[in-house]
Amino acid sequence: MKRPVETGHQAIIQAENVVKHYGDVHALNGISLEVDQGEVYGLLGPNGAGKTTLVRILATLVKPTSGRCLVGGVDAHQNPMAVRSQIGLAGQSAAVDDLLTGRENLEIVGRLYQFSRAEARRRADDILERMSLTDAADRQVRTYSGGMRRRIDLGASLVGRPEVLMLDEPTTGLDPRTRNDLWQLIHQLVAEGTTLLLTTQYLDEADELAHRLGVIDQGKIIAEGTPDELKERLGGDRLQAGPANPADMSRVTAILASVGDGEPYVDERRQVVSVPVADRITSLLAAGQAFEDESLTLSDLSVSRPSLDDVFLAITGKTAEDDTEPGAAA
Amino acid sequence: MTTTDATQHGSAKLTAAQLEPPLKRNGLVRFLADTATMTRRNVLYLVRRPQVVVFALISPIMFVALFNYVFGGSMSVGELSYIDFLIPGIMVQTVMFGGGNTAIGLAEDMGRGVIDRFRSLPMSRLAVLSGRTAADAARGIITNTVILTVGFVIGFRFSNGIGWAIGSFLLVLLFGYSITWAYAWMGLKLKSVEAVQAATFLPAFPLTFAASTFAPVTGMPDWLQVFSANQPVTQVVDAARAMMHGGDIAGPLVRSLLWCAGILLVFGFLSVREYRKG
Ligand SMILES: Nc1ncnc2c1ncn2[C@@H]1O[C@H](COP(=O)(O)OP(=O)(O)OP(=O)(O)O)[C@@H](O)[C@H]1O
Ligand SMILES: [Mg+2]
Numbered sequence: 001m002k003r004p005v006e007t008g009h010q011a012i013i014q015a016e017n018v019v020k021h022y023g024d025v026h027a028l029n030g031i032s033l034e035v036d037q038g039e040v041y042g043l044l045g046p047n048g049a050g051k052t053t054l055v056r057i058l059a060t061l062v063k064p065t066s067g068r069c070l071v072g073g074v075d076a077h078q079n080p081m082a083v084r085s086q087i088g089l090a091g092q093s094a095a096v097d098d099l100l101t102g103r104e105n106l107e108i109v110g111r112l113y114q115f116s117r118a119e120a121r122r123r124a125d126d127i128l129e130r131m132s133l134t135d136a137a138d139r140q141v142r143t144y145s146g147g148m149r150r151r152i153d154l155g156a157s158l159v160g161r162p163e164v165l166m167l168d169e170p171t172t173g174l175d176p177r178t179r180n181d182l183w184q185l186i187h188q189l190v191a192e193g194t195t196l197l198l199t200t201q202y203l204d205e206a207d208e209l210a211h212r213l214g215v216i217d218q219g220k221i222i223a224e225g226t227p228d229e230l231k232e233r234l235g236g237d238r239l240q241a242g243p244a245n246p247a248d249m250s251r252v253t254a255i256l257a258s259v260g261d262g263e264p265y266v267d268e269r270r271q272v273v274s275v276p277v278a279d280r281i282t283s284l285l286a287a288g289q290a291f292e293d294e295s296l297t298l299s300d301l302s303v304s305r306p307s308l309d310d311v312f313l314a315i316t317g318k319t320a321e322d323d324t325e326p327g328a329a330a
Numbered sequence: 331m332t333t334t335d336a337t338q339h340g341s342a343k344l345t346a347a348q349l350e351p352p353l354k355r356n357g358l359v360r361f362l363a364d365t366a367t368m369t370r371r372n373v374l375y376l377v378r379r380p381q382v383v384v385f386a387l388i389s390p391i392m393f394v395a396l397f398n399y400v401f402g403g404s405m406s407v408g409e410l411s412y413i414d415f416l417i418p419g420i421m422v423q424t425v426m427f428g429g430g431n432t433a434i435g436l437a438e439d440m441g442r443g444v445i446d447r448f449r450s451l452p453m454s455r456l457a458v459l460s461g462r463t464a465a466d467a468a469r470g471i472i473t474n475t476v477i478l479t480v481g482f483v484i485g486f487r488f489s490n491g492i493g494w495a496i497g498s499f500l501l502v503l504l505f506g507y508s509i510t511w512a513y514a515w516m517g518l519k520l521k522s523v524e525a526v527q528a529a530t531f532l533p534a535f536p537l538t539f540a541a542s543t544f545a546p547v548t549g550m551p552d553w554l555q556v557f558s559a560n561q562p563v564t565q566v567v568d569a570a571r572a573m574m575h576g577g578d579i580a581g582p583l584v585r586s587l588l589w590c591a592g593i594l595l596v597f598g599f600l601s602v603r604e605y606r607k608g
Pocket of ligand 1: 022025027045046047049050053201
């Protein structure tokens with residue numbers, strides 16, 4: 001789904017037909033994408049889809065077999081140094097030195113961004129504060145919990161105050177609370193205007209963070225759009241109901257047929273009926289009233305939007321979680 | 331968190347106006363500064379692995395003591411006492427074996443996520459290698475100082491003046507530094523830490539034992555002397571020994587320096603090429 005191109009507007013990340021082959025392995029098969037300034041672009045795909053390969057190419061770590069990458073208008077492989085000072089990368093496996101303290105890790109990154117000793121120290125303090133790691137600043141990173149490691153790793157990618165941040169599976173392997181904390185941090189960064197390229201295997205993460213999504217599978221982008229656009233491809237909301245007594249299935253089906261905007265679908269196994277609806281609230285109220293009138297006891301009554309899982313299933317013919325194997329340090 | 335901390339940083343972060351831009355550095359200055367930073371990182375790693383440090387100190391002490399007391403009585407090495415003969419050999423042997431750490435350290439780095447971070451930073455790429463080799467050379471200063479100290483305790487003495495004594499120390503360090511680049515190449519080439527661990531001893535054993543390190547090469551069979559009399563370890567040991575105790579310095583010293591230059595050039599080039607590939 002192409003966005004309208006405004007005059008004078010330029011994407012801050014541009015990939016043009018990027019191909020990467022490792023011998024016989026075709027990791028990327030011609031990927032093109034554009035990310036605008038301040039946008040969060042999510043690359044969603046299962047293991048081996050090519051997410052890390054694309055991020056590594058955009059971050060100037062490896063050269064593509066063919067194709068062109070521009071970051072901030074600069075060719076990433078003709079002038080990598082210029083690109084490196086604009087970007088921050090937090091790769092899939094934590095890129096921190098275990099035997100150094102959190103502060104030392106940040107200071108060394110600061111020095112390698114070519115900041116003066118004092119400036120590197122100031123920035124390290126600032127980031128420790130912001131990542132709530134001030135108390136652990138002078139402890140070796142090997143003593144950190146998984147969540148703290150992710151934070152120091154994310155922090156290291158922020159030392160240069162990058163305009164473009166690339167995060168490769170930032171929350172894989174974290175517990176739900178820690179994950180939520182990290183999401184809040186990312187939301188803050190985005191609110192400050194950082195452009196973010198994010199990869200994830202998690203549909204809810206893509207939904208939570210990304211303005212726009214590219215669904216990637218076997219080295220190709222197979223669908224692109226906002227999370228809502230992708231969901232709409234599957235039609236809108238569905239109203240679902242299940243009777244407490246299986247004998248009432250036909251009565252439930254009849255009521256849903258009358259309040260819905262399409263053919264009811266009967267799921268015999270789960271003992272529920274669903275129907276597409278145009279206005280979720282009105283139809284829910286109408287259905288509720290009808291069940292009340294007929295004194296039907298229900299085991300389930302709900303309205304749901306299709307999940308990104310459904311999107312993935314519809315596009316690829318398999319669910320994303322079929323082959324999802326979270327492995328943080330892989 | 332203390333109140334002073336809170337007032338210093340507050341919850342607010344540094345604003346854009348408070349930030350200083352990166353220093354403007356040309357290629358060479360950037361290379362030197364980044365090498366210093368990477369050296370510091372690697373030295374911190376060394377000192378925080380106490381078992382590595384202790385092992386690196388204990389094994390040369392053990393070698394000095396064992397060789398001196400086991401072979402010292404029966405070995406005839408000309409006019410020198412065996413401990414005087416032995417110390418320069420042990421020093422060179424130590425830097426030969428110490429190079430293995432460079433290979434292991436680099437293979438370790440390359441296999442971890444940190445290398446991706448370094449590659450994504452606007453730093454001199456070469457500094458990953460030069461910082462590693464510099465840190466290991468620094469380590470050589472410590473181990474060699476320990477060897478000399480132990481040697482002094484059991485009877486070693488310099489007998490050719492302080493100038494040559496310092497010179498011999500520097501020569502061993504220079505040779506150690508050159509060898510480090512050969513090991514750097516090995517680490518980059520083999521990639522896996524296990525493979526490197528197994529491989530580091532292969533070149534180190536024949537080079538240090540089939541040499542004038544522990545015994546004169548003249549006692550070896552002719553076919554072996556062809557190798558042992560001409561390989562770099564013998565040149566460096568002979569030069570260091572002559573600098574410490576007198577004798578023909580110029581010949582072995584010139585050959586040593588040529589070897590060092592050659593090893594540095596060849597393996598420096600190969601290592602950089604291998605690193606760029608990855
Ligand atoms: N250095 C390499 N040499 C050979 N093949 C590689 C290399 N790097 C990646 N590949 C292959 O390229 C394909 C894409 O890998 P990539 O790591 O980009 O996937 P991914 O989407 O990041 O997967 P994951 O979710 O598991 O991290 C895989 O088949 C992988 O085996
Ligand atoms: Mg990956």
